[in-house]
Amino acid sequence: MEPWKYRFRILNASNARFYRLQLNSGQSFFQIGTDGGLLEKPVKVKQILIAPSERVDVIVDFSKMAGKKITLTNNAPAPFPNGGPGNLNPNTTGTIMQFRVKVPLKGKDNSKIPAILSNITKLTRTNVKRVRNLPLVETFDNYGRLLQLLTGKSWEGPVTEKPTVGTKEIWRLVNTTADTHPIHLHLVQFQVLQRRSFDVNFYNRTGKIRYTAPPIKPALNERGLKDTVRANPGEVTEIIARFGPFTGRYVWHCHMLEHEDHDMMRPYIILPKRK
Ligand SMILES: [Cu+2]
Numbered sequence: 631m632e633p634w635k636y637r638f639r640i641l642n643a644s645n646a647r648f649y650r651l652q653l654n655s656g657q658s659f660f661q662i663g664t665d666g667g668l669l670e671k672p673v674k675v676k677q678i679l680i681a682p683s684e685r686v687d688v689i690v691d692f693s694k695m696a697g698k699k700i701t702l703t704n705n706a707p708a709p710f711p712n713g714g715p716g717n718l719n720p721n722t723t724g725t726i727m728q729f730r731v732k733v734p735l736k737g738k739d740n741s742k743i744p745a746i747l748s749n750i751t752k753l754t755r756t757n758v759k760r761v762r763n764l765p766l767v768e769t770f771d772n773y774g775r776l777l778q779l780l781t782g783k784s785w786e787g788p789v790t791e792k793p794t795v796g797t798k799e800i801w802r803l804v805n806t807t808a809d810t811h812p813i814h815l816h817l818v819q820f821q822v823l824q825r826r827s828f829d830v831n832f833y834n835r836t837g838k839i840r841y842t843a844p845p846i847k848p849a850l851n852e853r854g855l856k857d858t859v860r861a862n863p864g865e866v867t868e869i870i871a872r873f874g875p876f877t878g879r880y881v882w883h884c885h886m887l888e889h890e891d892h893d894m895m896r897p898y899i900i901l902p903k904r905k
Contacts, residue, residue: 631731633696634739637662637689642680645887647723648710648810651678653690654701660743663687666819666855668748673851679706681812683858683885686851689743695731702726710810711862750854753821753870759797763839766861766884766894768807778807778884778894791882791898793873800870803861804839806830810862811889816880817900819855820871822848828866839866858885877902 642649653659660672665685678686692700704724707713718724764781771777781790793799800823803813824845832840852859861867883895
């Protein structure tokens with residue numbers, strides 16, 4: 631590599647593993663994009679957490695690193711976030727790749743990261759057509775195997791999420807399980823509104839959300855267009871979307887392969903406007 635800035639588009643294509651990326655040089659990343667495009671402003675971060683199917687668009691500045699070797703590392707536990715350190719080996723899953731800045735600069739580097747990258751219209755709570763509580767639950771099937779479900783229903787169950795085309799909805803992902811699930815919606819790009827801890831036992835008994843802490847805003851590098859969001863255990867993750875522009879049948883699912891296959895995937899239907 632040459633000693634200047636490089637742009638990397640990173641996709642977590644693992645079945646189930648999360649990565650918390652860091653550069654062992656202590657350098658920051660400049661994150662410029664999320665799943666659905668550019669952020670409004672670059673966000674300087676020392677580490678980047680990325681779940682299966684999430685994407686990040688980053689710039690790493692190697693301009694002062696001529697002759698250096700820089701390793702991209704991972705320190706996310708598996709399963710995330712409560713897995714033991716035994717599942718993270720610094721020599722295998724803890725090491726991702728190495729950059730060697732050993733090619734001389736070919737031309738003058740005048741590049742700058744723009745201060746403003748895009749303009750994202752914030753979706754607000756006004757005129758929201760519907761707020762849905764959508765529990766993520768874990769149980770066992772008839773053979774004693776783990777069964778993960780969205781809203782307690784299987785893939786074959788009747789469709790229950792039917793937004794009308796062009797309307798805004800808030801989906802509350804109520805995670806009663808012990809894992810973070812990367813929840814992915816087809817067709818739409820959504821925005822993350824907030825995450826908030828709730829009383830899981832109370833919810834399991836009554837089906838009602840009792841919050842136990844104030845809401846937390848999404849991280850600065852999540853405040854863009856997203857189609858996959860990390861729904862953490864014991865938290866209600868609120869996302870907002872305008873459903874469209876097409877009608878029809880789509881899906882939403884956890885993007886961990888072993889979860890979506892058994893059976894954390896549900897159809898949803900975008901209905902036409904009523905005449
Ligand atoms: Cu999952």
